[in-house]
Amino acid sequence: MSNAISKSQNKEVTVKNIEEFISVSKVITPEEKDLILNDFNDTYAEYSKERTLVDIFEEQVKKTPNNVAVLFDNIEITYKELNERANSLAMILRENRISSDDIIAIISERSINMIVGIIASLKAGAAYLPIDSEYPENRINYILKNSNAKAILIQEKFKEKVNQEIFMYDLDDENLYKYKNDNLNKVSNGSNLAYVIYTSGTTGNPKGVMIEHNSIINYVLYAKEQYLNEENLYMPLYTSISFDLTITSIFTPLISGNTIVIYKEKEIDLLMKKVFQFEKNSVIKVTPAHLSLLKEIPNVNKNIRKIIVGGEELKESLAKEISAMFDNKIDIINEYGPTEATVGCITHKYDSTKQYDNTVLIGKPINNFKIYIVDNGNNMLPIGEIGEICISGNGLARGYLNNDKLTEEKFINNPYEKGQKMYKTGDLARWLSDGSIQYLGRIDDQVKIRGYRIELSEIDTEIRKIKDIKDVAIIARENNLGENEINAYIISEDSTILKKVKEQLKLTLPEYMIPQKFMLIDAFPLTPNGKIDKKALFEIKEENEINYVAPNNPLEEEIVDLWREMLDIDVIGIDDNFLEVGGHSLIATKIVYKINEIYNVDLSLVEFFTDGLTVRNLSNILEEKLFASISEEELESMLNEIE
Template identity: 30%
Template structure:
């Protein structure tokens, strides 16, 4: 992939012009060529302009998980607007907060999600269709313009909007296209939601490389993985460690799958080794690390089944135009082997948090250690003598479950809106090799656990509802008045 482009829009358009009749997207019954995809993207950009959408405007997208989602996203970017994924199935108050924070000019919605989207946008909801024809006069986004905003869990109970610029998206997508898709005509599986930044790997890099996206309709995880593994077309698959563990329990239907990209949470070496052994060593497994604030992925490591001896697969080394340093407790850079908090820098960094200068200033450090800008990941990491990085854990009240980042404070804030809950604490528990979210809630009078769970479900995405929950009248505290976490955890083990 050439490096002379400045954004994914121009790079994909160039690929389409070289191979217009190549299949860009398919779903098992319908195919769309690169020429057809770009024509539909132009129709969308024309429709957005006619509704008054201008470069720099936010457009929320409530789109079906189908082949038409991709030209819709390209259409938003072609007009110079910023796409903001929403899920109309999430609790309404949360979605309203997202729409209000980004001050969306419009919402682009698929037909069967149109009514749900109107609850948040009223007259500003635009039905996705591909009628009309647009001339090729779309604005070329500047590298410094925002491409998309993803809302993640926030410690105050309010979702945080992470702004990603075109230069950062292009830097990642160009690297991923060259790393994952350059060695042949690949087909990658698209199965995860657009609200998950993990999904960007399955959209922009393959299109820049001239590969094909195979869309799988979302269903129960085991069924989705089975369908993907049975599909002989798929050669590249991105999945979380939890999905990989599910896949390890399923048959290996064919040998066409060549590469697994694993990301979203800590990858245990044994799970990767099981997948490698199952494929008789024919499968390349890549561990990709990156918080949303570092644009999908900023470090990677190719798994070596024979050489890996640590419990977790290394995070690896930084991708192109990206760097990393560890800062110890004395606020000094860790030189050589040692442990500290991971800070990343370079083209990967997000612009910051939408409408929250304070949070941006706390997370993104300016002019430190001679580096123009650093992102404080909150991850405790060990660095070996070869400068490979290994995940040790979190340094704050945050975990990742099945790739979804969850701030404990976000869940606790939702629980405290129940009139009988006056205090609570969230914590991480383990189920085999995977994290689970637990909560102990202190109540004023007796309530059923099921009542509190239902209360949380109306306010949080399902991924943020604790899988283990208990109720008490007082949280256990130590002599200093702080919550005694050891006692809390003991309660859940007993």
């Protein structure tokens, strides 16, 4: 059960009464049912379900062969050139018996050849499987084995992470792109797989979501119409391709004659500066965590027309602040959709003149999607009543790869439309009277961290595998910055267990899934009915494993105060390691921005992570930078004062 707290008019949705809201059936009138089914869900839009992404891309190549398809590191590649390179690689794949519904994994840093690999996989008839090159080796190999991938398109430096027999093609081998470059004969249709993306799973392992061509086409045609409805627009690609946010950033430009701008930078501060300062970027898709960094970036490109926000709840305060930066002349679009509903299925354009209830509405269903708010018995609820979001329509996933049981559990027969499936999201929401939807949290223990969907039970399972663990509780909470963080409460007689747990999780989980805080406790506090008391757990303070060392001077005191604010920790010693007390790249970026603003220095994120992971070390770096910035006249004046 989720610990998320949301407010809706005079009702407060808490752990205690979520079940009450969705288990007690509220009778819906025939008039309201008709309104929801035939008005709120009147989303029909004509498109061919037999076509594939390849069909639409190749049509665009014919229309705009000389338009720039991809810009990367000052290198441009046209639609014609991109198509020819993809054709060459696809022919090689096809001749090696790759065909429809086979799966090709892609393990690569962001690059032009990564895009070529994606398109080539589709042209060969296969589905592409994006795997983050930063994933731990164990996770990469689990995904490869579970998916039964037939081949990998990979960069040479990542081959050592693969420990199983599977054919690998080096994406940077230019010989792959010198073969036959004509369009291939079609072997796929709209019902074949286009891609598989793995998300966090409840069983302790990630699960693969299968998306067909007709589903992704439904989404990208809508996105083209709403986000990129003209040519010569630029859209940045800067996140991991294992995150389905990138579907928007890759395919929407490529079916509309526009340009993908690929960023290779890994340092989030430099990356986000480049994304938001490049004057040609006109449409940008972000998570709220990325959007919050925009407030700290100088010289922001004011040519940005649209910002699409997805992955997490969009707070009204953040939307209001960003909108004001652009004189309320920018479109901020809140896009909701689980991976199982092909990126996005509900959208809402933020209105700066409107008063929201803490978070921006997720809005109304997009083309060819139908949304139902239901109780535990899948009965439709009246307008204003809180229930579970269920999704139906052309954009649904085929199901979970090699997991029929979970597919049957989550993709049930739609009781309101014969012959259709309905996906049970686990998300809570309610209809408003105008047909908009207000998101209100989760029913279960799934959370979003920096846009990534995480099942807390997967973390729980990994920790329980470690020797000398007696019990574990993994809980998400909202910190004082309004962001979700994960806390791990561990019972063990081994006083060094926290260090062992952290080391083991680095080998098995992506960085974003590792809890920000770990606490070793003697026993779990319980409620009167015997359940774990989450509120009491939150009040337990994290004990630093290093002995506390107090600040020695005003500069260290100021840095400690900044860390306390950003990390939401009461006590921080000057020798405590930033990463050990819950820090991560986005928090580090905010700290670096603040330090540069306050002290008028040029501290980089690389310097922070290389030499500044303790307050003591960071203070030393700042002292050097501050001293170096003093002019000879100022230094002479200071020395005279001392004399």
